[in-house]
Amino acid sequence: MLETEALKSLYEKHCKHGFQYIYGTAGFRYKADVLDTVMFTTGVLAGLRSLYLNGQTVGVMVTASHNPPEDNGVKIVEPRGEMLEQSWEKYATELANCASQSYSSFETKLQELVVTLKVDTKKSGGIVVARDSRESGPHLVSAFKAGAQVLPTVKIIDYGILTTPQLHFLTSKTNELPEGAEIGEQLYYQELLSAWDQVTDLCGIKSLPFHLQIDAANGIGGPKVMEMLSQSDFFSGAYEVVNADWQTYAALNHLCGADFVKTNQKLPHGISSSGNQAANQISCSFDGDADRIVFYYCDAMGHFRLLDGDKMATLFAKFFQDLLHQAGLQDAIEMVAVQTAYANGSSTHHLEKVLGATVKCTSTGVKHLHHEAVKSDIGIYFEANGHGTVIFSTKFVDTVNQRLAASTQDISKSHKALQLLKLFTKLINQTVGDAISDMLAVLAVLSILNWTPQKWDQEYTDLPNRLLKVSVPDRTLFKTTNAERQLVSPAGLQQKIDVLVSKFDKARSFVRASGTEDAVRVYAEAASRAQADSLASMVGTIVE
Numbered sequence: 001m002l003e004t005e006a007l008k009s010l011y012e013k014h015c016k017h018g019f020q021y022i023y024g025t026a027g028f029r030y031k032a033d034v035l036d037t038v039m040f041t042t043g044v045l046a047g048l049r050s051l052y053l054n055g056q057t058v059g060v061m062v063t064a065s066h067n068p069p070e071d072n073g074v075k076i077v078e079p080r081g082e083m084l085e086q087s088w089e090k091y092a093t094e095l096a097n098c099a100s101q102s103y104s105s106f107e108t109k110l111q112e113l114v115v116t117l118k119v120d121t122k123k124s125g126g127i128v129v130a131r132d133s134r135e136s137g138p139h140l141v142s143a144f145k146a147g148a149q150v151l152p153t154v155k156i157i158d159y160g161i162l163t164t165p166q167l168h169f170l171t172s173k174t175n176e177l178p179e180g181a182e183i184g185e186q187l188y189y190q191e192l193l194s195a196w197d198q199v200t201d202l203c204g205i206k207s208l209p210f211h212l213q214i215d216a217a218n219g220i221g222g223p224k225v226m227e228m229l230s231q232s233d234f235f236s237g238a239y240e241v242v243n244a245d246w247q248t249y250a251a252l253n254h255l256c257g258a259d260f261v262k263t264n265q266k267l268p269h270g271i272s273s274s275g276n277q278a279a280n281q282i283s284c285s286f287d288g289d290a291d292r293i294v295f296y297y298c299d300a301m302g303h304f305r306l307l308d309g310d311k312m313a314t315l316f317a318k319f320f321q322d323l324l325h326q327a328g329l330q331d332a333i334e335m336v337a338v339q340t341a342y343a344n345g346s347s348t349h350h351l352e353k354v355l356g357a358t359v360k361c362t363s364t365g366v367k368h369l370h371h372e373a374v375k376s377d378i379g380i381y382f383e384a385n386g387h388g389t390v391i392f393s394t395k396f397v398d399t400v401n402q403r404l405a406a407s408t409q410d411i412s413k414s415h416k417a418l419q420l421l422k423l424f425t426k427l428i429n430q431t432v433g434d435a436i437s438d439m440l441a442v443l444a445v446l447s448i449l450n451w452t453p454q455k456w457d458q459e460y461t462d463l464p465n466r467l468l469k470v471s472v473p474d475r476t477l478f479k480t481t482n483a484e485r486q487l488v489s490p491a492g493l494q495q496k497i498d499v500l501v502s503k504f505d506k507a508r509s510f511v512r513a514s515g516t517e518d519a520v521r522v523y524a525e526a527a528s529r530a531q532a533d534s535l536a537s538m539v540g541t542i543v544e
């Protein structure tokens with residue numbers, strides 16, 4: 001570790017005083033101009049994490065996802081690509097807030113962490129870092145790197161601009177592959193495209209049954225998905241990318257992208273309803289860092305129809321359930337669908353009552369869903385907003401491999417089902433929700449099932465719902481229980497919500513503080529659009 005003088009000089013160059021930070025739903029996320037200090041301390045903390053994990057490489061992503069262009073943020077990724085171990089969020093917050101107080105407070109906290117965590121600062125470690133396309137990114141990455149220099153034995157690789165899932169993928173590959181292996185973006189494209197080609201070859205799919213429109217939210221997903229698809233003969237002429245202006249900073253997430261489409265339940269700028277009415281047309285929107293995706297189309301009347309994270313979860317649940325049956329694995333392999341309170345009631349009903357699947361509900365934020373999903377052999381987890389993935393256990397992989405080795409009838413249905421199960425473990429980025437990989441997986445499932453977007457949509461009908469953002473003086477007063485479905489504070493508020501809910505049909509509503517924005521979110525669903533809207537607005541009023 002650096003000597004006091006060098007440490008102090010770096011600190012003074014990068015840290016400012018006075019701001020209070022919290023490691024939230026997806027790391028630290030604020031207006032970019034207050035982030036220098038926390039970038040610096042996250043550099044230190046990521047180094048400590050790597051040393052604590054015996055030198056394994058940890059990842060760091062500088063992004064504020066779907067937030068407006070003036071925001072930014074940072075999060076730490078575990079060596080296998082998962083979100084930072086929860087017990088360390090506290091250390092990240094404490095170190096940032098001490099640095100925000102004074103140099104001596106920062107130094108004392110740093111020494112204390114080194115001792116408490118028994119970190120040997122002479123050993124070597126590694127960090128891989130990347131950022132999304134925001135204007136503030138390069139400056140914030142410099143502050144981060146300065147923090148990482150506090151532990152000079154920790155080596156940093158800067159991948160420049162990537163999507164969030166690419167950074168997760170490369171973090172995991174850095175730890176998995178032998179030293180000297182060529183690790184970079186290209187590996188990501190090759191793995192996904194190779195899985196795609198094998199799936200489509202196996203199923204005799206020669207071309208995409210739809211014309212595909214991709215709204216890239218004017219974020220980094222645009223150039224990355226174009227780079228990948230330009231390498232594929234299969235996709236040649238089959239798609240078009242709109243809102244790909246990632247170099248105009250102010251355009252990021254503006255009137256487009258997954259969050260805009262999901263929240264406003266309408267088409268993004270740049271995609272028209274006329275082009276979307278044909279049965280062979282499907283559109284999708286990524287968010288700013290391409291870890292979320294929602295699909296949509298327009299029905300014959302020209303009405304916008306959303307195919308969100310809940311629809312993806314049910315699509316994958318049905319698909320994997322069918323494959324497990326065909327492979328004779330329905331009793332050997334356990335599958336679970338993990339949702340949050342924001343999942344539409346109809347999707348939960350469909351999963352449980354129609355598909356007979358096991359459904360679990362967790363708090364918001366993929367780290368919570370992931371944590372629950374890893375307990376099963378196939379864990380399908382999606383937030384309604386389109387953030388999610390499918391993960392497969394080691395037992396699943398071993399079982400499929402053993403059955404494949406024992407299966408000699410290459411042309412049988414069960415053999416093909418086993419092959420497909422195996423290939424989907426490669427097509428899906430299991431480290432984190434990934435717009436590009438989820439897009440390929442959904443397109444593959446629809447092509448294999450020979451489903452149109454309309455057929456997919458008709459599996460169940462969403463209950464009309466409304467999500468509102470309400471500004472309050474202090475959102476930290478809003479505390480919840482029961483996977484965030486009920487408030488315990490402010491006192492008496494939940495009872496008032498319950499009274500309002502009881503006045504509507506098939507209604508549900510809940511309130512929680514956002515972990516990424518300075519606001520409280522109100523969700524309401526009910527039997528009709530008018531009822532969902534009135535309930536949301538009434539609850540919004542009593543929350544203010």
Ligand code: NG1
Binds near residue numbers: 065066383385513521
């Ligand atoms: P918050 O701001 O805590 O509601 C939002 C999303 C989460 C998750 C995170 C991280 C909703 C209602 N909330 O969290 O699902 O995606 O951002 O980006 O969509």
Ligand code: ZN
Binds near residue numbers: 065287
């Ligand atoms: Zn995102």
